[in-house]
Amino acid sequence: MIQEKIREKARELLSNKTVDLIIGFGEGSLPLRTTPRFIRDPEKVNRLIWNSFCENNLATYLHKFSKLKVGIVVKGCDARSITALSLEKRFKPDQLFLMGVPCQRMVDRRKVGRAVKGEILQAREENDLIHVKGDGFEIALEREDFLYPSCQACMHRNPIHVNVTLGDPVEESPLIESYHEAKRFEQMSPEERWNFFERETSRCIRCYACREACPMCYCTECFVDSSNPKWIEKGLSPSDIQFYHIVRAYHQTGRCSGCGACERACPMEIRLTYLTQKLNRDVKELFNYETGIEPDIPPPLSTYEIEDKQDFIK
Amino acid sequence: MTLKLDKKDLKAFLETLMEEYDLFAPVKLAEGVSIYKKIDSPDEVDLSTENPQKPAKEVFFPQSETMFRYEKAGKRYQMTSTEGVERERVILGARPCDIQAFSLMDDVFLGKEYKDVYYGNKRKATTIIGLACPHPLSTCFCSSAGGGPFLRKGSDLFLIDLGEMFIVELLTEKGMAFQKNKFFREANTKEISLAKGIEEKASTKADASVPIGGIDRRSDLMMENPFWDRMHEKCIGCGVCTFLCPTCHCFDIVDEAITDKGQRVRNWDSCLFPLYSQETSGHNPRPTGRERTRQRLMHKFNYFPKNFGRVACVGCGRCILYCPVNFDIRQAIKLTSPKEIKKVKDEVDLTRQ
Amino acid sequence: MKNPYFPIPMRVKRTSVETTDQMLRTIELSFLNEEDKRAFHFIPGQFCELSVLGKGEAPFGIASSPTENGSLKFTINKAGVVTTALHHIEEGAEVGLRGPLGNGYPITLFEGKNILVIGGGFAFTTLRSLIAFFLQPQNRNKVKDITVIYGARMPGLLLYKEELKEWEKRDDIKLVVTVDWGDKDWNGKVGLVPNVLEEVAPSSENTYAVICGPPIMIKFTFPKLMALQFPNERIYTSLEKRMKCGIGKCGRCNIGHLYVCKDGPVFSYDQLEKLPKDY
Numbered sequence: 001m002i003q004e005k006i007r008e009k010a011r012e013l014l015s016n017k018t019v020d021l022i023i024g025f026g027e028g029s030l031p032l033r034t035t036p037r038f039i040r041d042p043e044k045v046n047r048l049i050w051n052s053f054c055e056n057n058l059a060t061y062l063h064k065f066s067k068l069k070v071g072i073v074v075k076g077c078d079a080r081s082i083t084a085l086s087l088e089k090r091f092k093p094d095q096l097f098l099m100g101v102p103c104q105r106m107v108d109r110r111k112v113g114r115a116v117k118g119e120i121l122q123a124r125e126e127n128d129l130i131h132v133k134g135d136g137f138e139i140a141l142e143r144e145d146f147l148y149p150s151c152q153a154c155m156h157r158n159p160i161h162v163n164v165t166l167g168d169p170v171e172e173s174p175l176i177e178s179y180h181e182a183k184r185f186e187q188m189s190p191e192e193r194w195n196f197f198e199r200e201t202s203r204c205i206r207c208y209a210c211r212e213a214c215p216m217c218y219c220t221e222c223f224v225d226s227s228n229p230k231w232i233e234k235g236l237s238p239s240d241i242q243f244y245h246i247v248r249a250y251h252q253t254g255r256c257s258g259c260g261a262c263e264r265a266c267p268m269e270i271r272l273t274y275l276t277q278k279l280n281r282d283v284k285e286l287f288n289y290e291t292g293i294e295p296d297i298p299p300p301l302s303t304y305e306i307e308d309k310q311d312f313i314k
Numbered sequence: 315m316t317l318k319l320d321k322k323d324l325k326a327f328l329e330t331l332m333e334e335y336d337l338f339a340p341v342k343l344a345e346g347v348s349i350y351k352k353i354d355s356p357d358e359v360d361l362s363t364e365n366p367q368k369p370a371k372e373v374f375f376p377q378s379e380t381m382f383r384y385e386k387a388g389k390r391y392q393m394t395s396t397e398g399v400e401r402e403r404v405i406l407g408a409r410p411c412d413i414q415a416f417s418l419m420d421d422v423f424l425g426k427e428y429k430d431v432y433y434g435n436k437r438k439a440t441t442i443i444g445l446a447c448p449h450p451l452s453t454c455f456c457s458s459a460g461g462g463p464f465l466r467k468g469s470d471l472f473l474i475d476l477g478e479m480f481i482v483e484l485l486t487e488k489g490m491a492f493q494k495n496k497f498f499r500e501a502n503t504k505e506i507s508l509a510k511g512i513e514e515k516a517s518t519k520a521d522a523s524v525p526i527g528g529i530d531r532r533s534d535l536m537m538e539n540p541f542w543d544r545m546h547e548k549c550i551g552c553g554v555c556t557f558l559c560p561t562c563h564c565f566d567i568v569d570e571a572i573t574d575k576g577q578r579v580r581n582w583d584s585c586l587f588p589l590y591s592q593e594t595s596g597h598n599p600r601p602t603g604r605e606r607t608r609q610r611l612m613h614k615f616n617y618f619p620k621n622f623g624r625v626a627c628v629g630c631g632r633c634i635l636y637c638p639v640n641f642d643i644r645q646a647i648k649l650t651s652p653k654e655i656k657k658v659k660d661e662v663d664l665t666r667q
Numbered sequence: 668m669k670n671p672y673f674p675i676p677m678r679v680k681r682t683s684v685e686t687t688d689q690m691l692r693t694i695e696l697s698f699l700n701e702e703d704k705r706a707f708h709f710i711p712g713q714f715c716e717l718s719v720l721g722k723g724e725a726p727f728g729i730a731s732s733p734t735e736n737g738s739l740k741f742t743i744n745k746a747g748v749v750t751t752a753l754h755h756i757e758e759g760a761e762v763g764l765r766g767p768l769g770n771g772y773p774i775t776l777f778e779g780k781n782i783l784v785i786g787g788g789f790a791f792t793t794l795r796s797l798i799a800f801f802l803q804p805q806n807r808n809k810v811k812d813i814t815v816i817y818g819a820r821m822p823g824l825l826l827y828k829e830e831l832k833e834w835e836k837r838d839d840i841k842l843v844v845t846v847d848w849g850d851k852d853w854n855g856k857v858g859l860v861p862n863v864l865e866e867v868a869p870s871s872e873n874t875y876a877v878i879c880g881p882p883i884m885i886k887f888t889f890p891k892l893m894a895l896q897f898p899n900e901r902i903y904t905s906l907e908k909r910m911k912c913g914i915g916k917c918g919r920c921n922i923g924h925l926y927v928c929k930d931g932p933v934f935s936y937d938q939l940e941k942l943p944k945d946y
Contacts, residue, residue: 028640030453035640036548056639060550064603114346119451203343205368205377207553207584209638225589228748233570234581235378265638267367267554269347381672384720390676390699390761391720397670427929428914431670537943564918567672567911571721578672578724583919590919591945593909594747597882599945609945613921620924 002101003050005166006073009099014042019071019097023058024048031123031132032109036061048073051125052107052143057081057261059215062091070096075103077150077259079159080292081215084255087298090218100159102170105151110269112146144175150260150273152176161295179281181274197242197275203268204241206234210272211248213265216255223247249275254283254299257291315490316506317482317498319473324480327497328356331404335441338373339406340366350405361407361445361475365630369560370412371419373405374436377557377582381432381567386574397431403440407473410465411456411630413444415560417468421622422563432580441488444469448512450520453631455644458524461628463516474509481509524629524644525651530619532650533612541655545646546607548639553584555633555641556610561626564590585609611646671914674718674763675703679756680738687823690745691789692754693730696762697738709733709767710774711796712905712933716913717741718763719752726910726928729767730792732799734806739764742792742826768913769932772797772877772903774809781812783869785888787860787880788819791826793905794879798840799830807839814869818845818860818884822853843867861887864895871897878904889936900937906946907932922946 010022026037026047034053038061039045050073058072059081074082079100085091112130113120122133129140152175159165177183185193208224211217223231224244232240249272256276263272283289287300319327331337337353340360348366350373353359368377382395416437423433447454447463456462466472470489474481482498484490492498501509536542556562566583570576583590586607591600600606618626627643634642648654677696685691698704709729718724725747731740745754756762772793782801786794794817801810815834819825825844834842845856845863856863860880876897878888885904892902908920908927915929923942925931934942 029642029645030634030640033640035642038544038547061548064547110346119449121452203347203349205553205557207557208587209550209552209554212550212552213638221589225587230748233579234566234568235570235579236581237378265550265552265554267558267636267638269344386720389759391763393673393676393720393763395670395673397673422916425915428671428916429669430672430916432672563916565911565916566919567724567917569718569721569723574721576721578718578720580917583917585918585921591909593907594750599908605945609921612923612943613918617921617924 002167003048006048006050006099006101007045009164009166010039010045010048010071011042013071013097014040014045018069020068021065022048022071022073023061023065024073024099025050025054025056025058028053031120032107032112032130050101052104052130053109053125055106055109055148055261055264057213057215057257057259059085060213060261062096062215063218066091069094071099072096073099073101074159074162075101075106075259076154076156076159077103077257078215079162080156080257081259083161083292083295084257084299085215085218086295088302096163098159098162098164100162100165102159102165102167103151103154103157104170105147105154105157105175107143107146108148112141115141115146147175148260148264149176149181150258150263150277153178153180154258156257156290156293160293179277179284181271182278182281185274185278196271197245198238200271201241201245202238203270204236204245205268206236206241206244207267209265209267210262210270213261214252215261216252217248245272245275249279252276253279253301254287254289255291255302256280315484315493316501317484317493318476318501318505319480319482319497320499321479323497324359324361325356327495328353328359328406330495330497331406332356334402335404336401337404337406338370350408359406364451365409365411365447365632367558367632367636369415369558369630369632370405370408371415371560371563373403373440374416374433375419375423375563375565379432379580381578381580383577384575397435399435399439401439403436404443405440406443407445408442408469409445409447409630410461410463410469411447411454411628412560413442413468414456414459414461414465414628415630416442418561418618418622418624418626418628419563441470441491442468443471443473446472446474446513446516447520448475448516450516451631451635452521453634454519455521455524455629455631457517457520457522457629458526459627459629460526460624463520464513474512476505476508476512479505481505520629521644524647526615526625526627526629526647529615529625529647529650532652533616536616536650536655537608537612539655541649542604542608545611545649546603549586549603549607549641550639551586551588551603551606552638553582553586554636554638555643556584556586557582558632558636560628560630560632561614566590585613611643615647615650671765672912674716674724674765675700677739677762677764679758679760679762682756682758685742685826685828686789687821691742691824691826692745693740693742693826694753694756695731695738695740696764699761704737707767710771711800712771712793713767713769714793714913714932715739715741715764715766715768716910717749717753718765719749719756720763722752723749724763724765724911725749726768726913728793728796728905728932730795732796732803734800734803742789744789765913768928770930772905772933774800777801777875778809780810781814781869781872781874782810783874783876784813784815784817785860785864785876785878785880786815786817787884788824789826790879790881790905790907791817794877795827795830797877798834802834802837802840811873812841813839814841814843814867816843816845816860816863816867818847818858818863818880820847822846822850822855859887860884861891864888864891868895871895871901874901876902878902898937899940900935902936903933904936904939905932906934908946
């Protein structure tokens with residue numbers, strides 16, 4: 001069982017002092033949830049768990065523990081984020097130990113919650129079913145019907161460039177067409193696209209959960225916070241909010257692993273991944289580049305060559 | 315006085331209400347997402363939703379609010395305050411937790427030294443129609459925080475949903491002004507006892523076991539406790555818990571300007587943002603998540619009680635429900651028990667470095 | 668209800684550069700409305716929020732003394748957006764002002780006592796207000812000995828140079844000005860404030876100490892005050908914190924249950940010791 005393998009490896013890494021800290025997932029306080037867990041004591045590794053609710057991208061915590069040697073539990077997408085961060089020289093060599101877990105695809109807890117009438121008080125995963133129980137109901141749901149869209153389209157469930165893979169590799173077989181959100185967005189008319197974007201961002205409360213949940217957003221001072229120069233205002237005017245979301249997405253070009261952490265973090269359930277997915281798709285088509293695959297090749301927009309085309313500059 | 319309002323009359327009732335008042339009520343923005351908003355048409359009002367994501371504090375303390383406008387005329391400036399409230403207001407459908415939070419916000423904004431006119435004017439002009447919570451969630455702990463799913467205190471009128479109708483209780487002078495409303499009729503004893511039954515059932519459901527009592531004294535000695543070294547670790551430093559908290563009230567003041575014309579605006583701010591406490595010199599008195607998480611929790615459970623005699627938490631559970639990393643304030647509260655603190659301390663000491 | 672967020676209009680009467688590095692500028696403001704002037708009463712150590720409309724608002728200690736009627740002085744360190752705008756402001760221009768805010772120095776506690784004023788760098792502003800207040804003929808006999816130790820990194824960085832010269836001539840104030848590094852024109856004292864304090868060694872008997880300066884200076888001066896047997900409750904300081912509202916609402920200057928803007932900025936070390944070290 002993967003969970004056992006994670007614990008075993010974590011115990012070993014802490015005991016032989018390969019790492020100071022393990023970042024993994026632990027039991028959440030709510031049904032259908034896990035919570036990031038930080039383990040320093042080899043005796044406490046049993047607090048680590050693994051299931052279909054390990055939705056966070058733990059790589060975002062690496063910035064917080066930049067002085068420690070860290071062992072981290074990673075899914076395919078999380079590992080790619082770390083490769084991308086390594087390209088940006090965020091870590092010292094051998095500072096990290098990546099415990100890769102081939103991903104079974106994560107379950108959208110909100111979608112499950114909406115499939116039943118009443119509050120879910122208990123949930124348990126068994127094979128391909130999620131058993132949920134609440135006041136006056138108890139049913140089993142097909143896991144596959146409740147996967148996050150980003151997971152359904154995932155083509156990199158097996159973590160690469162990791163120190164160890166825990167569990168058997170899975171077959172890379174997207175359940176739905178890859179880049180499906182981007183494609184759906186492309187098929188809209190410009191007006192529909194604008195309306196969609198406008199409607200989604202209108203719910204934004206500027207809590208920056210999307211930014212903080214993303215491992216790639218690590219600027220010491222985000223452009224929205226700069227007072228000199230002041231790029232945008234901090235209120236709720238639509239143009240400021242839209243500007244934030246567009247720039248946030250653009251900053252991810254060629255750096256986004258498509259993990260979906262931004263969208264999962266949003267308390268107002270704003271759709272965000274279609275934007276980054278569109279940029280990922282463009283980068284793939286124009287430069288044949290995918291984030292976090294090649295450990296030595298920087299993202300196309302972070303580099304240049306003398307022969308680069310410039311006929312598009314008018 | 316106990317009356318009733320048939321749901322089929324709700325729309326007409328709201329229409330007449332809107333003739334006299336600016337109406338604020340829950341509006342659904344997307345599946346499972348709602349906020350309190352100024353209503354343009356009664357059809358927008360959705361009283362069937364769960365407690366909206368954004369608390370009702372927004373009606374008195376908007377996330378972004380203009381304080382005054384200015385325009386340069388020669389060498390002088392013409393400044394116009396926007397503190398006035400043009401029409402009387404009604405908040406419809408606020409839950410008892412949010413309403414309890416109003417009284418905590420009153421302590422801050424209407425305190426004895428300085429009165430906040432922007433908050434005060436809106437508050438004074440508002441009639442509150444509370445809505446009972448028949449189905450508290452497992453994350454609700456209002457009953458631990460001095461409230462309850464049917465707490466009427468703070469409401470002028472109070473609604474209890476009976477399916478086909480609302481029981482309407484008129485509780486204050488402002489509420490009694492609705493006595494003659496043509497859509498309200500006398501409730502019969504059967505309806506009243508049905509409401510009682512729902513109340514009894516609901517009151518057992520909100521968690522009353524979160525140990526908030528005495529937390530102000532317990533936490534007195536906690537400032538330098540290694541507890542905080544662990545507490546903040548999973549916090550990613552976003553503003554979800556503070557923005558969605560009905561009692562959090564920190565704000566920033568900025569000028570928005572185009573050359574000679576502009577406005578001074580206040581926007582919600584969060585003690586969890588590094589920039590909040592960062593000084594111009596670069597010095598930050600709360601440099602890491604440790605100090606910032608401590609500020610959030612200590613303000614609620616230690617500093618606020620010192621100033622106003624009660625904790626700044628009403629147990630609405632929003633911070634638990636919407637935290638992207640499942641930081642659970644109930645666990646933090648439980649960890650302040652002397653026994654738990656010792657456990658955390660031992661563990662931290664053992665593995666420090 | 669009076670709107671505590673609404674600034675009153677002030678006119679920039681004079682501006683002058685204080686230091687050779689051009690980073691400190693004193694601006695003198697006069698009231699544009701007579702009724703605002705009549706209603707404005709402050710004590711040394713209080714501060715105001717100054718507005719440059721369109722740029723924003725920031726807090727500044729009042730550098731003038733209440734005894735200097737008719738106008739208010741502020742010495743401004745160029746650091747952020749608002750302070751830069753205040754550096755560029757022209758004489759005759761209008762700025763907004765809210766205040767006086769904060770508690771100020773405990774003037775009545777000082778009455779009948781000696782006062783020891785220790786200042787470093789540009790934190791000398793409200794100390795200047797305090798000294799000027801007690802040097803005023805009608806106030807001079809309120810306190811006994813006035814001892815002032817004021818240090819800056821270099822002679823050019825001293826504030827209020829003309830006034831320091833005036834004070835030096837008086838025999839009812841003991842003034843020791845020191846710099847970390849002298850230059851060819853400097854014939855005064857060279858030495859760090861903590862060391863100069865040790866050398867001057869004022870008696871702590873019947874004396875209140877007021878100390879304002881950079882954190883590093885305070886850190887090293889404090890033990891010297893302890894050695895001179897100043898008890899914590901007779902050492903006062905003024906805290907600098909990021910502030911916005913200035914009236915205890917917006918939350919950012921919160922230290923424990925206190926708000927620097929409304930419960931401070933002046934605190935005794937006795938008070939500070941009981942607070943979290945969030946400053």
